[in-house]
Amino acid sequence: MFRNGGGEEVGADLVKALEVQESALGTVGMDRVKQVLAKFPATVREQVAPLMKRMATAKVSRLEKLKKLEGTLTAQGNSFKGRELFFGAKTGCSSCHTIGLEGGHVGPDLTSIGAIRSSHDLLEAIVLPSESFVPGHEVSGGNG
Numbered sequence: 002m003f004r005n006g007g008g009e010e011v012g013a014d015l016v017k018a019l020e021v022q023e024s025a026l027g028t029v030g031m032d033r034v035k036q037v038l039a040k041f042p043a044t045v046r047e048q049v050a051p052l053m054k055r056m057a058t059a060k061v062s063r064l065e066k067l068k069k070l071e072g073t074l075t076a077q078g079n080s081f082k083g084r085e086l087f088f089g090a091k092t093g094c095s096s097c098h099t100i101g102l103e104g105g106h107v108g109p110d111l112t113s114i115g116a117i118r119s120s121h122d123l124l125e126a127i128v129l130p131s132e133s134f135v136p137g138h139e140v141s142g143g144n145g
């Protein structure tokens with residue numbers, strides 16, 4: 002609904018929506034938010050500026066986290082623990098992803114993901130979900 006821009010009234014709704022969704026914004030991607038905002042009056046963009054700043058900070062800390070975790074990629078994995086995590090309630094991966102016959106179908110089937118993706122790509126998909134979209138499973142949607 003906000004994709005085509007609008008006046009200050011629609012803009013105010015957009016600002017509200019963005020603020021409510023702030024914790025989820027990392028998965029939408031700042032570039033996408035910027036694209037949408039470009040079609041709104043400057044007053045609307047000013048209102049969103051502090052929020053954009055927080056998003057930028059959050060992105061930097063996610064990138065730092067990714068760098069740190071990359072150091073663990075060479076470590077030996079533990080498929081038993083991994084399975085426990087994947088199907089456990091705390092991470093909830095299996096509510097969206099299937100491995101073998103078990104799991105949900107919101108995200109892509111991960112049964113043979115290890116064969117088609119590098120460990121770096123896998124890490125990035127988990128830590129920075131918005132940076133690597135799998136065709137057909139985009140969360141934020143595109144223009145068509």
Ligand code: HEC
Pocket residue numbers: 087092093094095096097098107108109111114118123126127130131133134135138139140
């Ligand atoms: C709310 C649903 C949801 C949950 C929970 C979830 N994912 Fe995802 N995942 C997705 C969607 C949708 C995609 C595809 C879009 C994308 O790449 O961002 C995806 C993509 C991925 C990919 C990339 C797949 C590819 O083909 O490159 C991996 C790997 C992945 N998820 C692993 C995980 C792991 C591990 C967990 C648990 C820690 C998890 N996901 C939790 C929805 C989810």
